[in-house]
Amino acid sequence: MRSVRARAALGATVVVALALAVAGLAVLLVLRANLTDQAGLQAEVTAREVAGQLALGVPYDRLETGDEEDHPVQVTDEDGRVVAVSKDLEAISGTGTDRVTRAPAPTPSPTPSPTAEDGDDDDDDGTDSPDPARGEVSTDDPDFANGTATVDGDRADYRFASVEATNAAGLTLTVHAGAPLAAEQRAVGSVRGAMLTGLPVVLLVVAGVTWLVTRRALRPVEGIRREMAAITASEDLSRRVPEPGSHDEVARLARTTNETLTALEASVERQRRFVADASHELRSPIASLRTQLEVGAAHPELLDVTGAVADTVRLQALAADLLLLARLDAGERPGTALLELGALVREEVSQRTGDRIPVTVSVPEEAGGLEVTGSRTQLARVVGNLLDNAERHAGRAVAVAVRAEGGGVVVEVTDDGDGVPEAERERIFERFVRLDDARTRDEGGAGLGLALARDVAVRHGGRLTVTGAGERGARFTLWLPDAR
Incomplete structure (x- = not known):
């Protein structure tokens, strides 16, 4: 049946x-x-x-x-x-x-009559005949x-x-x-x-x-x-199943199905937008690199080797970001290595020798309580992206502070730039979003750094937020759970 x-x-x-x-x-x-x-x-x-x-x-x-x-x-x-x-x-x-x-019937034998002697015996026994x-x-x-x-x-x-x-x-x-x-x-x-x-x-x-x-x-x-x-x-994911007016299991199934359709629609739309934006972002450096190589092939003396290398580096970084985002979307689990976040921040800052603004680092002398678990490569990418963003918008100062707080470890990256308008503080973590549309791509990047940083933080059980830093500037706060 x-x-x-x-x-x-x-x-x-x-x-x-x-x-x-x-x-x-x-x-x-x-x-x-x-x-x-x-x-x-x-x-x-x-x-x-x-x-x-x-x-x-x-x-x-x-x-x-x-x-x-x-x-x-x-x-x-x-x-x-x-x-x-x-x-x-x-x-x-x-x-x-x-x-x-x-x-x-057999003839019954006569029942013997009790004698006086027998009666005396019965009296002596104290029983009735x-x-x-x-x-x-x-x-x-x-x-x-x-x-x-x-x-x-x-x-x-x-x-x-x-x-x-x-x-x-x-x-x-x-x-x-x-x-x-x-x-x-x-x-x-x-x-x-x-x-x-x-x-x-x-x-x-x-x-x-x-x-x-x-x-x-x-x-x-x-x-x-x-x-x-x-x-x-x-294939129309905007449609929804009918929800009955009852409050039983079938109604809950319908609501859950609609929620799943909503999440699926958002995921597909995000994927489409991601593919379109990635194609658009990749087209520019590829076109620029092709142009330079074609000019170099026709006129070797006019070949801009420095520009070609810059476009190649930018293209390589963009491809690496796209690959990491694809792995995160596929549900890749972070590593389980034990990391000392203060040492990781010092190492990442020490490698940034070409920054236009020096970075001030503040890490406690005793950093034993600053350990987290996760992927060293991904967390280093998060710190690097936050520093790149601060360098891009800072006026004269960029500071990094590491401390223990609320059962976890906090990394704060602060700059003295123009800051982030309060209405845009969540939007900047969306992929391919740049608040200043007038700036050049070389100066502004592809708009993937902060989105990638937040995704990595969430995958590690943490969070990444942005607030104002006094009268000017922005403060990005990364919180990760303590390894203990």
Whole structure:
């Protein structure tokens, strides 16, 4: 079954069927046990009535057994001989013997009369002598058994109770009295029939209701599926799936799907813009380099080697930035090397010998608490990009400070340039964004440095922000979590 509705309806039907079957079986067992116990109680009452007559010395042929058809009675002695049966009893089973013919009773031996000497002994023992003219009925719980009996040609099932009694002659007799199980069988049969008749109806209702409810619940899912198929066919990521007004799992699925589509649309748009901007940025140095090489090929004396090398270096740096951004977008995880950020900043500044403005470095003497984990190459690129940006816009001073703060390490790069307008402080971290559109590409770069720096910081679990530095200038703050 490929349909969720069909599987849900089948599963619910099977579960309900099993539950009803178990519950019905339990009801039948309890009903049968209760009715059987009632029949056993009736049989016990009859058996004790007959046993009481035997204890009083009533002759076997004068025993009153009540309704013989409803309560067949069989009396046996200690040797298992049948000494009395109820009227019209033709066959019996379940009482230990299936004989229904009275056996000749043996002549009981006379009961010795107590002598005076015996009476003295009894008085000495402090016990009372039993009345020789009267027997007794056992007070023990009777034995029960199921069997059959044929009374006046009608055979039926009975519940038999066996009670022992001692007559006046001291003979122990066992009275087997039965109570019919017809009522129990009729009741159990009626209940079983009602269950078997009602079970298919209940299962049909359960299957139908489950089918309808599941169909109604999954209708929004089908709408989501159709819309997603349409989006896939049209490649229009601006479309969204319908969101139901409910607050259940389907509504959450629709909202999550729309959020995914929004993120996917933004990612695709960013990728398209990235490709377009990269193509535009690469075209300029390539065109310039080609022009210089063509001029050099035609007029070697006019070849601008310095300009060609500069364009080649710029092209190489741009390609490296694009490659790193592509790796970051692909989800490349940063390294796990342990780095001392103060030493990394000192090393990066020491290599910048051609800067037009000297960089002031402030790092604590004891830099043991300035360790972070990550990629040394990528973090060095972040520091270098921040210094390049500061050198490009600074008037007379660029400063770098490293310190521990807030469970991490902070690197601050400050310049005294014109600063960044507050409304543009987030936009400058977008790719290929240059606030001064009038400046030349050689002076302004491609607009990838700050975007790359923030991406690397985020990948390392940190953040990169920009604020004002007093009355003039900008302060870029890089925060990275402490290695500890």
